[in-house]
Amino acid sequence: MIPCRHLTMAKLQFSMAILTLSFISSFNSITSSTFTLTNQCNYPVWAGLLSGAGTAPLPTTGFPLQPSQSNSVEVPPGWSGRMWGRTLCSADSTGRFSCVTGDCGSGTIECNGSGAAPPTTLAEFTLNGANGMDFYDVSLVDGYNLPMMVVPQGGTGGNCNVTGCMVDLNKNCPSALRLTATGGSDESVACKSACEAFGDPMYCCSGAYSTPQTCSPTSYSEYFKTACPTAYSYAYDDGSSTFTCSSANYVITFCPTPANSRKTTGAGQPPADSSGGSSLAEALGGHSVMVIAVLLLTMISLKCPRCFIFLLLG
Ligand SMILES: *[C@@H]1O[C@H](CO)[C@@H](O)[C@H](O)[C@H]1NC(C)=O
Numbered sequence: 001m002i003p004c005r006h007l008t009m010a011k012l013q014f015s016m017a018i019l020t021l022s023f024i025s026s027f028n029s030i031t032s033s034t035f036t037l038t039n040q041c042n043y044p045v046w047a048g049l050l051s052g053a054g055t056a057p058l059p060t061t062g063f064p065l066q067p068s069q070s071n072s073v074e075v076p077p078g079w080s081g082r083m084w085g086r087t088l089c090s091a092d093s094t095g096r097f098s099c100v101t102g103d104c105g106s107g108t109i110e111c112n113g114s115g116a117a118p119p120t121t122l123a124e125f126t127l128n129g130a131n132g133m134d135f136y137d138v139s140l141v142d143g144y145n146l147p148m149m150v151v152p153q154g155g156t157g158g159n160c161n162v163t164g165c166m167v168d169l170n171k172n173c174p175s176a177l178r179l180t181a182t183g184g185s186d187e188s189v190a191c192k193s194a195c196e197a198f199g200d201p202m203y204c205c206s207g208a209y210s211t212p213q214t215c216s217p218t219s220y221s222e223y224f225k226t227a228c229p230t231a232y233s234y235a236y237d238d239g240s241s242t243f244t245c246s247s248a249n250y251v252i253t254f255c256p257t258p259a260n261s262r263k264t265t266g267a268g269q270p271p272a273d274s275s276g277g278s279s280l281a282e283a284l285g286g287h288s289v290m291v292i293a294v295l296l297l298t299m300i301s302l303k304c305p306r307c308f309i310f311l312l313l314g
């Protein structure tokens, strides 16, 4: 017969293990992420946000950002979706709001569940996916309208690489791919994907070209890839364009200028010493009291079961 006391002990240790496990998993899945969108362009940008089917909605689906302005959005765990910038926006005489690039057709500043019309640079996210990792990329598969950079901050796993398309592709956009503003100017305001411009399955990775083996880079996708090596340049560009991180916050910058950083510092730049050095402390943050408590209790219950019972009773 097993003495009663041992059963109680086993139960207690079991509960401790559960408590410890649930505490550890809370690191990866329970906290939301902060996404900070920053506009370093010298023109206003209207952010657009679209949640993927079946994921929690965000508190906002669109807002304006004046030059050097930032706005933070709390993104729930497990969220997936995309974010982009709308440019050359205005309201017409009836109050209907629209943009020359990145428009979502909602007629308002909020995109309200509608996605971006191509050509638009997209930042794409799947949070807490396989193995609890966040997956993210910047995609030019739907074309390009402005430079964008994604910087994970305080992440604890994955490569957490900075990605994006930092350069202006409008200026040298191949003439067949140019989107010009209405009004006769030749100036390109966005650069289409070859798929959008020509509709050819070879460029769209559709039909006979619908597998990674049969759809290859083309001279058009190479234009994007050469300028922006970490961004998706065509549908099967996965190998060099998808990045992973976990427990991170993300800074998304329109028109990042890493080389000639202007007086606005911080948000648009890759993590500096200050944020890098304190990332562990930040990650632990409010959990630290609980860490110490759990560790102490676990140690006591393993080393001295009786002390632990006394502690609980007394
Ligand atoms: C937003 O979308 C919902 C669902 O499609 C619709 O009912 C609602 O009228 C839209 N709101 C605005 C302001 O357009």
Ligand SMILES: *[C@@H]1O[C@H](CO)[C@@H](O)[C@H](O)[C@H]1NC(C)=O
Binding pocket: 159, 161, 240, 243
């Ligand atoms: C992430 O960046 C590092 C340093 O630049 C690089 O060596 C590594 O290949 C990158 N990882 C991926 C998956 O591109």
